[in-house]
Amino acid sequence: MYGNQNNYYDVQASRENVSGxxxxxxxxxxxxxxxTFAVSYLGFATGFVWNILSGPAMVLLxxxxxxxxxxxxxxxxxxxxxxxxxxxFAYAALNxxxxxxxxxxxxxxxMIFAFAVAALYFGVMAxxxxxxxxxxxxxGSMLFCGLIALLVFSLLSAFFFxxxxxxxxxxxxxxxxxxxxxxxxxxxxxxxxxxATSGNEEMAHKASIYGALQLYLDFINIFLxxxxxxxxxxxxx
Numbered sequence: 001m002y003g004n005q006n007n008y009y010d011v012q013a014s015r016e017n018v019s020g021x022x023x024x025x026x027x028x029x030x031x032x033x034x035x036t037f038a039v040s041y042l043g044f045a046t047g048f049v050w051n052i053l054s055g056p057a058m059v060l061l062x063x064x065x066x067x068x069x070x071x072x073x074x075x076x077x078x079x080x081x082x083x084x085x086x087x088x089f090a091y092a093a094l095n096x097x098x099x100x101x102x103x104x105x106x107x108x109x110x111m112i113f114a115f116a117v118a119a120l121y122f123g124v125m126a127x128x129x130x131x132x133x134x135x136x137x138x139x140g141s142m143l144f145c146g147l148i149a150l151l152v153f154s155l156l157s158a159f160f161f162x163x164x165x166x167x168x169x170x171x172x173x174x175x176x177x178x179x180x181x182x183x184x185x186x187x188x189x190x191x192x193x194x195x196a197t198s199g200n201e202e203m204a205h206k207a208s209i210y211g212a213l214q215l216y217l218d219f220i221n222i223f224l225x226x227x228x229x230x231x232x233x234x235x236x237x
Contacts (some may be wrong), residue, residue, distance in 0.1 A: 025190050025208045032088060040100040041100070047114070052097060065094050076207075085209055121226070127185070132188070150175055183215065188213055190208075214234045
């Protein structure tokens with residue numbers, strides 16, 4: 001009886017620790033999103049966005065974003081926790097500069113509404129990923145293949161289906177489903193990071209930053225697909 005009781009308390013403590021780790025990871029993600037939207041608004045409000053649209057600035061920012069993500073993903077195990085954290089926020093700030101362009105295309109009400117809807121979709125799938133007993137690891141390869149197919153179709157549609165409302169709706173719907181699935185998958189992966197790095201605070205911190213980056217990217221993509229739908233509907237009206 002005492003053995004079972006000890007196991008019960010060990011499981012309870014483990015669950016509480018996992019919950020705390022998830023909260024820490026989501027806190028990093030939220031701070032990254034906050035920085036992105038703060039930088040994007042400042043870029044728009046100060047007029048700096050026009051500098052981004054002129055010359056090669058947008059291309060250089062996009063290359064820099066890809067470079068930071070690739071370097072952080074490839075070197076996360078070797079770098080110091082502070083470096084990983086700094087690179088995560090550097091990416092969030094770079095993304096904010098790119099996002100300032102959206103303030104020229106969409107009004108504030110549309111942006112806020114899209115953010116609220118994206119937060120709802122993201123939250124539902126994040127809760128599912130954290131509480132489900134189903135192993136979602138098998139979804140990773142399927143979702144990745146779906147993402148590659150979506151990118152290929154998006155490129156093809158840019159050349160062969162220019163202005164096609166059906167193609168745009170299909171891309172938006174499929175993209176939304178893929179990144180909602182990735183949200184649940186990445187949330188469960190964060191829990192796996194906790195167990196894999198338990199007892200090593202340095203690795204746990206870096207894994208938390210890496211998990212926050214994955215969830216940040218999931219949220220941003222959900223937001224963009226929702227924004228596409230909302231903006232299109234408002235333009236049609």
